[in-house]
Amino acid sequence: MLRLHGIVGDRRDHALHHRLHHLEHHDAIEFLFVPEADLGRRRLRALTDRGTECAVSLDRDDALYDGAVLFIDDDRAVVVRAGAPRELRLRPQGTEGALKLGFLAGHLHWRVRFEGTDLCVVLDGAAADYTARIAPLLDDGIVTVVGNAN
Amino acid sequence: MNAPALSPATPAKTAPAARVGIGGPVGSGKTALVERLIAAFAARKVDLAVITNDLVTHEDAERVRRSGLIDPARVSAVEAGACPHTVIREDPTLNIEAADDLERRFPGVELILIESGGDNLASTFSRDLTDFWIFVIDVAGGDDIPRKRGPGVLKCDLLVINKADLAPHVGVDLDGMIAEARRVRAGRPVIVTNCRRSEGIDAVADHLEREVLFRT
Ligand SMILES: Nc1nc2c(ncn2[C@@H]2O[C@H](COP(=O)(O)OP(=O)(O)O)[C@@H](O)[C@H]2O)c(=O)[nH]1
Numbered sequence: 001m002l003r004l005h006g007i008v009g010d011r012r013d014h015a016l017h018h019r020l021h022h023l024e025h026h027d028a029i030e031f032l033f034v035p036e037a038d039l040g041r042r043r044l045r046a047l048t049d050r051g052t053e054c055a056v057s058l059d060r061d062d063a064l065y066d067g068a069v070l071f072i073d074d075d076r077a078v079v080v081r082a083g084a085p086r087e088l089r090l091r092p093q094g095t096e097g098a099l100k101l102g103f104l105a106g107h108l109h110w111r112v113r114f115e116g117t118d119l120c121v122v123l124d125g126a127a128a129d130y131t132a133r134i135a136p137l138l139d140d141g142i143v144t145v146v147g148n149a150n
Numbered sequence: 151m152n153a154p155a156l157s158p159a160t161p162a163k164t165a166p167a168a169r170v171g172i173g174g175p176v177g178s179g180k181t182a183l184v185e186r187l188i189a190a191f192a193a194r195k196v197d198l199a200v201i202t203n204d205l206v207t208h209e210d211a212e213r214v215r216r217s218g219l220i221d222p223a224r225v226s227a228v229e230a231g232a233c234p235h236t237v238i239r240e241d242p243t244l245n246i247e248a249a250d251d252l253e254r255r256f257p258g259v260e261l262i263l264i265e266s267g268g269d270n271l272a273s274t275f276s277r278d279l280t281d282f283w284i285f286v287i288d289v290a291g292g293d294d295i296p297r298k299r300g301p302g303v304l305k306c307d308l309l310v311i312n313k314a315d316l317a318p319h320v321g322v323d324l325d326g327m328i329a330e331a332r333r334v335r336a337g338r339p340v341i342v343t344n345c346r347r348s349e350g351i352d353a354v355a356d357h358l359e360r361e362v363l364f365r366t
């Protein structure tokens with residue numbers, strides 16, 4: 001369990017952004033999804049999307065928000081995401097689609113999980129920002145969007 | 151500042167006390183639960199304080215103070231006036247001040263239980279006031295209470311169904327009531343208690359130790 005107290009900063013802060021970007025390339029950022037209704041809590045125990053258990057406390061005048069960085073070191077960061085995870089579900093056609101989609105998803109450091117032969121991408125931004133990066137595969141019809149949750 | 155402790159046994163010294171609300175209809179057993187929890191947390195060596203919200207008198211506060219299980223100075227009374235839900239939701243200032251005051255007077259306090267004055271099924275706690283809140287309903291209120299989907303039942307962090315002992319006497323199907331409560335709460339926690347005989351109290355204390363005190 002990671003026992004965390006207080007907020008390190010905003011992921012958009014210049015200095016943090018730089019360090020987070022580096023960690024992102026090592027797939028070392030963990031998201032802690034907090035439902036909107038729970039953002040006002042000053043104590044919270046929850047799992048990150050990578051399964052790390054976090055016990056979070058805040059001072060009374062502090063509050064969680066989307067993008068709050070709760071922990072960062074050289075190996076890992078924990079970042080709050082408000083609301084439920086949003087996913088883009090992609091279905092490759094045949095070996096070519098699967099290979100190309102898999103290659104790009106890895107290359108772009110997308111956060112993915114597999115469901116059967118579908119690839120589910122956990123979104124960190126607009127779905128259109130993701131589909132734009134695989135536009136050629138979508139245009140060729142070797143990958144199709146089968147679900148865009150939320 | 152960020153201060154990840156090395157292990158769960160290392161408390162974050164800087165963290166303020168956890169504030170836990172206890173709401174629910176009048177007579178469901180909120181004060182009885184508070185009394186039982188005082189004993190349970192004393193056995194667990196949790197540094198505790200209590201706030202009660204009485205309509206005009208300080209009846210519940212006096213009752214808790216007289217229990218002999220807690221230093222009476224650690225029990226504060228807030229007068230809720232005619233609108234018990236206002237002081238826990240729309241304007242919880244009085245309760246926040248009472249909690250701040252307890253933290254100042256007892257610097258090591260780890261947990262503050264805040265009993266609401268008792269209201270209907272619609273009462274909820276403000277997140278400004280509590281980190282976690284329990285809603286207490288009782289078996290004698292009828293097994294159709296969960297089905298009514300009141301905000302208290304739906305939104306609380308933990309639903310307690312009290313007076314399990316009365317189920318056979320009031321013709322309530324307890325198992326059905328529990329199942330319905332779990333269903334409307336989409337699987338979020340429900341614990342059954344009998345505060346008369348202190349049954350289920352350890353389960354509630356365990357839950358709080360884990361979810362808000364981070365002891366286990
Ligand atoms: N049979 C039974 N009675 C209970 C139980 N818990 C509380 N009571 C009784 O219910 C009444 C109301 O309890 P109280 O704690 O004052 O309810 P509150 O208004 O929610 O604070 C009292 O007479 C209690 O003794 C229980 O588990 N079983």
Ligand SMILES: [Mg+2]
Pocket residue numbers: 180181182210265268
């Ligand atoms: Mg009471």
